[in-house]
Amino acid sequence: MIVVWFFAGFFFLLSLWGICIYNKLVTMKNDVKNAWSQIDVQLKRRYDLIPNLVAAVRGYLVHEKQVLENVVAARASALAAKKVKDRAAAENGLSDELKGLFAVMEAYPELKANQNVMRLQEELVSTENRIAFSRQLYNDLVANYMTRREVFPDTLVASACAFLPFEYFSADPRDRILPKVAPY
Secondary structure (H helix, E strand, C coil), X not given: CHHHXXXXXXXXXXXHHHHHHHHHHHHHXXXXXXXXXXXXXXXXXXXXXXXXXXHHHHCCCHHXXXXXXXXXXXXXXXXXXXXXXXXXHHHHHHHHHHHXXXXXXXXXXXXXXXXXXXXXXXXXXXXXXXXXXXXXXHHHHHHHHXXXXXXXXXXXXXXXXXXXXXXXXXXXXXXXXXXXXXXX
């Protein structure tokens, strides 16, 4: 009789342990999904600001039509991307085009004096900072989830319950190249 109680207790504790691990993995998976949705919110904000900025500077940048077209095309590409890897590449391209637009805008003093353009530019820079923070949070949560998913004994529950891996939001390989600085 004691043996039966021992095995029943052991099975109960084993089940309780499995439930705790399962619940923790579900919580972590949902945290990662929430972090991804926060990135989406910030990207949507950026997507909404870009047409306003392009419209505000269009009249000033008559000779810089290609810069504006590149920004609009990069925005469309970013909106179309679905997978994390594709989305990261498209977002990096859009960020590069926006930097190019800001650089061109610096050459036009009347643009720098336009309060509407300056406000939109500040909003866009603020949004870029929020996106960077959201990406960092997302990657941190993915790292925690992936570690939890791969450590023993949690990996037993993760594989039995089909907890799939998430992709990291990574930088474009071009961003890893150090710029060359010419000596004086």
